[in-house]
Amino acid sequence: MSGDARGLWVTFEGGDGSGKTTQAELLRAWCEDEGHRVVRTREPGGTDVGQTIRELVLHHRGDIGPRAEALLFAADRSHHVAALVAPALARGEVVIQDRYLDSSVAYQGAARSLGAEEVRELSLWATGGALPDVTVLLDLDPVAARARLDADDKPFDRLEAEKSDFHARVRDAYLALADADPERFLVLDATASAEDLAARIRERVAPLL
Template sequence: MTDGRGLFITLEGGDGAGKTTQSALLEEWLRARGRTVVRTREPGGTEVGVLIRDIVLHHRGEIAARAEALLYAADRAHHIEHLVRPALERGAVVIQDRYLDSSVAYQGAGRVLGRDEVRELSLWATEGLLPDLTVLLDLDPTAARERLDADDKPFDRLEAEASAFHDRVRAEFLALAAAEPGRFLVLDASRSPADLATDIQGRVQALWDARERGGTVGGAD
């Protein structure tokens, strides 16, 4: 790297889109090339985050929509300050499953709290940190539900929401990507994991090449 900081990569998309698989494949590819990688997730990337994750995803009682958004923002603020920023400052590549775009999609659109309000909350919580690259794995919610059913695991609070909720979430993810094409890489998640990994690797390599030429890399602050 030419500027002494790492690379921040996030993976977004609906539940069942394959974010965990692609995160693992990208980590393996980067480590094979000598990169230091920190792989994490939201919510739940820290000890505090694990507690918040249990509340927002597994609490059996009702959680007010605004309270849910605030809990995600609290997790994000702690996670960025204590794990992500220090890793980036060390020059690591941070691969993260979900970030602020998930809050905009799930709470802003899914819970109908509003895109701008939820985004501003997250930007305040993280002091404006945006990823260098956001990979959006786009998958029809019906196909995603079939994948989740095949896993034969209990649904969490968001996975269990009605189809209209997930339709709103998908539409918002696509709208976010259209608004920031320089930051997003949108991929059809129905394709094979190997093909998706190849496309992601190509985009990440292009970011490194741009950095080594002294250019800018994506949207991180």
């Protein structure tokens, strides 16, 4: 979808606790201050259908196999792009999104050992090849990320509750994705201040608006 749409699509990626939601909200506020119409969304859960899938894949108490998990994320992604993202871009709006297919490649493809390329191809098929214009990767050591999550004092979802080696594989996969696609990715050290990170993101996004 990158290059064909009149709008701009920015996704935020990173391990749990890296600050994606904070930075996405700061970017949304800045874009709106600049006079742009913004659609703020997330995966899973950006639509009514997606919210149902989100509850299932993140909070279901029973076992969900890795392949079923990957397929559920892909189903959400397919509906999300068709129902929300593509129409917003066609209207010339800015779409700011927590997580997209890179999350599935990192979590299900690498950390769940389903195969990064296979999971990527599944998502590309599900969305007709749609890719964001910019993907901001907030890179954070899993130990530091876990400390942030612990400090929030909220129950962990199914993925947050995975062990440290799982989250280490997620981080390695994200960095490999960024290395393979440097034109799309902006990799930032998530230990920097929120203000510094927001400034770097605005610097990347501003010329594309």
